Amino acid sequence: MVPVITFTTDLGLDDAYVAAMKGVILGINPRARLVDICHTIKPQDITQAAFVLDQAYPFFPEGTIHVVVVDPGVGTTRRAIILKKGSALFVAPDNGVLSYVVRRSPGSRAGRRFRLGPGQEAVVLNRPGLWREKVSPTFHGRDIFAPVAARLSLGQPITDFGDVINSLAVLPLDAARRAKDGSVTGHIIHIDGFGNLVTDIKEDKLPGDRPGVLVRVGGRLITGLSRTFADRPGLLALVGSSGYLEIAQRDGNAAATLGVRVGDEVYIMPNKPV
């Protein structure tokens, strides 16, 4: 098996940080396959990182190791962890960046923590013998996460790296709510590079009558669900490749046109004969 290691960070593309991590990994396991998910997460934006990671990780092969370095609390008392979910492994700070990952699985939420259910295991990283000898308090990505990921890719079991824990921090993510009248209130959770607005409204929350769907966003009304970005001119709503409702603009940038931001409301009106 060829072990794959992915990276989701806010370390940017203009510095040596990411390369230093990769060098450390290749020094321990020269056969590891390294794949960038994203390095341009907005500095310290845990919510964005959580979303971007969730959009990529399910497509990777069994046994892939996902390293996440969006870590404003680096060097403080925040814990660093390994989460094992099915065959996928995650090396990350315990700051909520794995919120979407754990929520896809059984488990239960209690306030800002999520109690792991069956098929999920986690350990806290507290065995410095498996880290780089000298650890900078400001760059655990290089000195802790990278060597841990490299050793995981060699097949070392997660329990070697620290004590078992049974809950993780999660973000207070909004989730779309469906009201009794059939209306759905959701939010923009991500704006992609094309200016498409990804919402937290999953396909199964949408009304069955797709041509009659009415979507209100940024003060504008969109009628009906489209199938592709080219279905019609102007603004359109569709179920995106993410599985969520997205707002897009044909040959344009919906975010710029609407002047909206992450967190803004998206409302789906009930479609009844009046």
Place this chain on the structure above:
Amino acid sequence: MVPVITFTTDLGLDDAYVAAMKGVILGINPRARLVDICHTIKPQDITQAAFVLDQAYPFFPEGTIHVVVVDPGVGTTRRAIILKKGSALFVAPDNGVLSYVVRRSPGSRAGRRFRLGPGQEAVVLNRPGLWREKVSPTFHGRDIFAPVAARLSLGQPITDFGDVINSLAVLPLDAARRAKDGSVTGHIIHIDGFGNLVTDIKEDKLPGDRPGVLVRVGGRLITGLSRTFADRPGLLALVGSSGYLEIAQRDGNAAATLGVRVGDEVYIMPNKPV
């Protein structure tokens, strides 16, 4: 043989799209070597993608598979194809993005289509059994192109993927014209990250008398062809690493200095004694 797969897309660096494609590929062929050509093609700019691809692909080893995802018509009736040219393979929408690739080879143009000549074969992708099980109408890159490229990298023949076609869409690309008086009229086809202007004037279209060449661009006149970017101060013209005439500025940005854009004219004056 180690199979190489390259990527030329407008999917950007800030989202999970590219990584999702790579994950799908590694799930099918964990030994594939993945190389990014460019992910920051301007959204939906087929012409720019065609040029950038053409500047990179000839340098890759035999059998390399080039995946192109600049695809404004994704999910509509536009076809997706595999082109085989010599030993190189291209997986792309049939929207003109392979214009430079096919034009380097024998074949004939008829309007907006190019009839393939010897050494070129193509199929339309119409065998869903070789795609991902669930195909999003908005992301064929992940759900169709990626699995097709991965299977090609395992040695599967192109005819497995669909019916043979004998022509491809091509862009109405301007090509430099040489007039009877020896003057050449061309255009800027690309502005690179240094602000260098790449034109569509190939080396063999240039007058033989290089010191006497006069180039007019953006209202300025440049005399003589230089050999390197450091030959002289200010604006200079030279045959770039692309094989085309380029306009550059020593220690500066020619595009900013001249205020020109892609599509603007570049004129080479005949150099005769008056």
Place this chain on the structure above:
Amino acid sequence: MVPVITFTTDLGLDDAYVAAMKGVILGINPRARLVDICHTIKPQDITQAAFVLDQAYPFFPEGTIHVVVVDPGVGTTRRAIILKKGSALFVAPDNGVLSYVVRRSPGSRAGRRFRLGPGQEAVVLNRPGLWREKVSPTFHGRDIFAPVAARLSLGQPITDFGDVINSLAVLPLDAARRAKDGSVTGHIIHIDGFGNLVTDIKEDKLPGDRPGVLVRVGGRLITGLSRTFADRPGLLALVGSSGYLEIAQRDGNAAATLGVRVGDEVYIMPNKPV
């Protein structure tokens, strides 16, 4: 052994230049592992490239080959070289971009050149038979450095590539100075993507009394050294992951707050009872 080749360039992410280099390498050695250090060095900024390279290369495994293409003098009389330092190899223009690399080792400086000491060897690239057949005067990265790096990764000895030289160009880098009164005068040498200011003041130049350290930068005074970015609100000074004194701002951008630039002075005041 799996040979690793890294890249530090100003070629950007929007063009095909980097991919063309990688294609050339994979054509010669399909087993080479390719890792990007940085491609967004400011055009022709040799000083920045020298710093970024120095922050990454020590973390790579033995035998790694580092290719540097920040090369304003490409095609002129500037030399291109291979430097061997320990087991690490560098393929680069001889324009000072290896200044930090050689200065970490024994050797002596004479004006703008550095005489190599024990454990360092270098050759000038002057054997065109080991380059691409046609060499563009404007892109030695693709036509000279890439094939040389690929052949090095196959184990070819550096003396095959050219004549031995015993000195390299170095930049007139400022180094922090410690005065008799215990004060230290240094400079900002890099601003990273978070807006953190990296100085040329190494940890061992700092006063022993860390809580009492006074740092003056951009007209502001910072008292005491922090350990992490989250130690306290506002501006803080700490020994960064680079091993140098850094100025940062908790949940903010120190460079923007202070309005400073690379080259600006950072002053550490002696901390004596007055």
